[in-house]
Amino acid sequence: MKLTYTNVNGYLIPNLTYKSGEHLLEVDKAAREREEIILKELIYV
Template sequence: MKLSYTNVNGYLIPNLTYKSGEQMEQLGKYGFLRRDYLKNHRNSTYQVMLLQDTIGEHLLEVDKAAREREEVILKQLEEKEPLPDKAADQMAWHRFFG
């Protein structure tokens, strides 16, 4: 993490940035959702993780776990109720994805 400061009314406020921009490039939907949740509802935890430079790793971990769980759930749903054949039954397909 690089520390630079901004002068606000005589106080030096640190400008916090992520150490590794490449971690943010790898981040998916669920990682960004987790980041927003931490920033908006657990700000002190977010700030500590940012200062300790553990936020990027945490967000990638959450994103990976959520995507794996999503795949499991989708497979279970498809086993329970298979998707209709688009060519054979276009109306059923449209009900699913319409």
Template sequence: MANVLFVTYTNVNGHLIPNLTYKSGEQMERIGKYGFLRRDYLKNHKNSLYQVMLLQDTIGEHLLEVDKAAREREEVILKQLEEKEPLPDKEADQMAWVRAANQHRAIAEEIILKELIYI
């Protein structure tokens, strides 16, 4: 499916301001959680960069790269955390295992957000 750039206009104090939105079938379907978090960050905090990437048709590729890097980084961080603080035996105490696994995931996500998403 082809990439499509849609332009709508918002009326602000009598002036029409263009609002660019990016619609890409296949690329946008492959973007995961971290890619969408990055897109939202760019839209809300680095809007001029976001608009340039839209116009140059590089936003989809950028979001895919960020998402892939974030998922790879998450795997590495989770392995490091498990080596440092092994998870309890899942069979012996399932709730303790879930708590520890969730804590590891939260730590990994916090690191990823600071290193890759909110920059």
């Protein structure tokens, strides 16, 4: 079995099933949004 990867925002995401890949993208998006919020909060500390 050949494992392939997709480059998403500089991260290599393994091509599993569409559902798994979709979930990983959602988790990545949520993490990036949270990171942005935290960084903005740190600026005002």
